Amino acid sequence: MSANTVQNGKRNVLRVENVTMQFGGVIAVNNLSLEVNEGEIVALIGPNGAGKTTTFNCITGVYEPTNGEISFYDQVIVRNHPTGKMKKLYAGENKDLYTRAALRSPEKGAHGDGKRRSVKVLRPTPDQITKLGIARTFQNIRLFKSMTVFENVLIAKHVRARQNIFTATFRLNYQEEKRAREECLALLEEQGLLPMKDDLATSLPYGLQRRLEISRALATNPKLLLLDEPAAGMNPQETQELADFIVHIKNKYNLTVLLIEHHMDLVMRISDRIYVQDFGKLIAHGTPAEVQNNQRVIDAYLGVVEDA
Amino acid sequence: MDKLQKRKKLIITAAALAALFIILWVLEQILPANAMLFVVLKKGAIYALVAVSMNLLNGFTGLFSLGQAGFMLIGAYTYAIFTIPLEYHDSVYQYFNGGIIKFTVPVFAALIMAGAAAAIFAYLIGLPVLRLKSDYLAIATLGFAEIIRAFFQWDALGPVTNGSNLLRQYPSFTSVLFPFAVAGVCILLIVLLINSSYGRAFKAIRDDEIAAEAMGINLAKHKQLSFTISSFFAGVGGALLAMYQTTVQANAFKSAMTYEILLIVVIGGLGSVSGSVLSSFLFIAASEWWLRFLDADTYIGAFKVPLLASGFRKVVFSVIIMIVVLFYRNGIMGDKELSAETFGGIRRFLRKRLGRRKEEVTK
Numbered sequence: 193m194s195a196n197t198v199q200n201g202k203r204n205v206l207r208v209e210n211v212t213m214q215f216g217g218v219i220a221v222n223n224l225s226l227e228v229n230e231g232e233i234v235a236l237i238g239p240n241g242a243g244k245t246t247t248f249n250c251i252t253g254v255y256e257p258t259n260g261e262i263s264f265y266d267q268v269i270v271r272n273h274p275t276g277k278m279k280k281l282y283a284g285e286n287k288d289l290y291t292r293a294a295l296r297s298p299e300k301g302a303h304g305d306g307k308r309r310s311v312k313v314l315r316p317t318p319d320q321i322t323k324l325g326i327a328r329t330f331q332n333i334r335l336f337k338s339m340t341v342f343e344n345v346l347i348a349k350h351v352r353a354r355q356n357i358f359t360a361t362f363r364l365n366y367q368e369e370k371r372a373r374e375e376c377l378a379l380l381e382e383q384g385l386l387p388m389k390d391d392l393a394t395s396l397p398y399g400l401q402r403r404l405e406i407s408r409a410l411a412t413n414p415k416l417l418l419l420d421e422p423a424a425g426m427n428p429q430e431t432q433e434l435a436d437f438i439v440h441i442k443n444k445y446n447l448t449v450l451l452i453e454h455h456m457d458l459v460m461r462i463s464d465r466i467y468v469q470d471f472g473k474l475i476a477h478g479t480p481a482e483v484q485n486n487q488r489v490i491d492a493y494l495g496v497v498e499d500a
Numbered sequence: 501m502d503k504l505q506k507r508k509k510l511i512i513t514a515a516a517l518a519a520l521f522i523i524l525w526v527l528e529q530i531l532p533a534n535a536m537l538f539v540v541l542k543k544g545a546i547y548a549l550v551a552v553s554m555n556l557l558n559g560f561t562g563l564f565s566l567g568q569a570g571f572m573l574i575g576a577y578t579y580a581i582f583t584i585p586l587e588y589h590d591s592v593y594q595y596f597n598g599g600i601i602k603f604t605v606p607v608f609a610a611l612i613m614a615g616a617a618a619a620i621f622a623y624l625i626g627l628p629v630l631r632l633k634s635d636y637l638a639i640a641t642l643g644f645a646e647i648i649r650a651f652f653q654w655d656a657l658g659p660v661t662n663g664s665n666l667l668r669q670y671p672s673f674t675s676v677l678f679p680f681a682v683a684g685v686c687i688l689l690i691v692l693l694i695n696s697s698y699g700r701a702f703k704a705i706r707d708d709e710i711a712a713e714a715m716g717i718n719l720a721k722h723k724q725l726s727f728t729i730s731s732f733f734a735g736v737g738g739a740l741l742a743m744y745q746t747t748v749q750a751n752a753f754k755s756a757m758t759y760e761i762l763l764i765v766v767i768g769g770l771g772s773v774s775g776s777v778l779s780s781f782l783f784i785a786a787s788e789w790w791l792r793f794l795d796a797d798t799y800i801g802a803f804k805v806p807l808l809a810s811g812f813r814k815v816v817f818s819v820i821i822m823i824v825v826l827f828y829r830n831g832i833m834g835d836k837e838l839s840a841e842t843f844g845g846i847r848r849f850l851r852k853r854l855g856r857r858k859e860e861v862t863k
Contacts, residue, residue: 318710319715328714336708336712338703347712
């Protein structure tokens, strides 16, 4: 049994420890550690190409990190150390922290107590991550093009249903199906998308497509919501609305939110804490005020004047 | 209101199907049994089933697979092997001491076995092959279909498959109602599946694999499901084709057959069941009946009509297909379905057109 880590009275939801993602010779994420606690809105910011989306992809199982460990509600969901070809190629840090031998020995291992924490999935696929309760949206909107708004949301219910292919084909699951439909309708109404429920998802205006993508993620009943640049391409007015919307759904559905964003006004307004990533590495972290005044952050965004 | 409309739609569909069967039955009573119409209807129904099964995979799940002929072959052989009456075994398996399978099963059980055998093969092939995407998947499945064709002609399997010799003497059908009923039930099952939660998951995979996975849909499992189910119905279709042909030989299930079916699916519209059905009847009618005259030397008096010679049919056919693909890029039906509403739409469209014309006339 693992005791839940509690910080400031809040449970720890997501913990990323020493995660390195190396593609061939390129280190996209370099020894990144971050924590997200229950009920928080945490932002991950950084210049273009800093490795933010790669971090998301590691968390959601799209990529398997080269090294490091990710846990969700104190349950290790991803753990890896450099193996095979990567053993030689690996250029990151903490190479030996997560090998089997290291995890067994109390001195060297990542966890001082030497005990291995409960492990559910170590090489999860994205769908398993979603089932655990982590939902995400994408930087470039990925809606199901040929489907209506309603169907886009309804898809999310497929995974939670207890049907199998026979009960589904012969409509023996009609009660479950009915409940799923009602839930989705309620969700769409709540999000103000009900009037266009039978329109093709791609026919919606851009802002609503974003909102639909978030609604779709909500329909999977997540505990943690990962938003990848939700305000991309939005004007200040829309960004403002989006910020309110994020706070609203966070409170309403008891969510924890981790978001990547470039709109600083949105980030500063709604996030409890901010992590700043540059060239794969974490360069700063703290409250919005702390980060704003951090010289390294300013340098990363504006560049440094180099002495000749 | 919604429920009432649904029920009304259901009744209309059922009535239309019943009417279809009655018309077929009446036609059988009045037309000679060897009329060309029946050839088209029988073969069309079989191809409709296979095309719909391929559409489930290519059109609804977005997996570009070209293994259909291989799975049809497995179905056809399974059906034939298990239904040849014992008294004919000595003559059919004359080179293999009467074969080693010494029992027969009823026709319907054999049809289901045909589907199951194809499905099992598909499951096994799917394990490695479904990791591939788009063109690579097509090449791999095409290769497997060819391997299956060669494998079934292997002499060592002779006691079961009769090597490269014909399988014959198994029960067949004469009435056009039989393939219609079997294909109809199978297509109905596919439609039910497509409209279920699983069908939505398949469409999600087609639209965007990454997003589907992020919605919790297990890609490997659902692709495998779609592949296996599609092959099941292809196997049943193959068994029907074997019944229709009354003899079966592995060499007939070439990749050309897969391309024919692919053509039907594309012309009918990827993602439209009724499109596939419609276009398979049109395709079979055109290739077996309407365009046959192009293949025959024709004389008007002493004058021989130029170009009309064996093989010219295929030229014309290709041109027609090019025209269809050029002007109906999404096929006849696109991804829409034929329904009572479509007919309503056509009626409204015609009325509008005619009405306008009338107005012009009165002016």
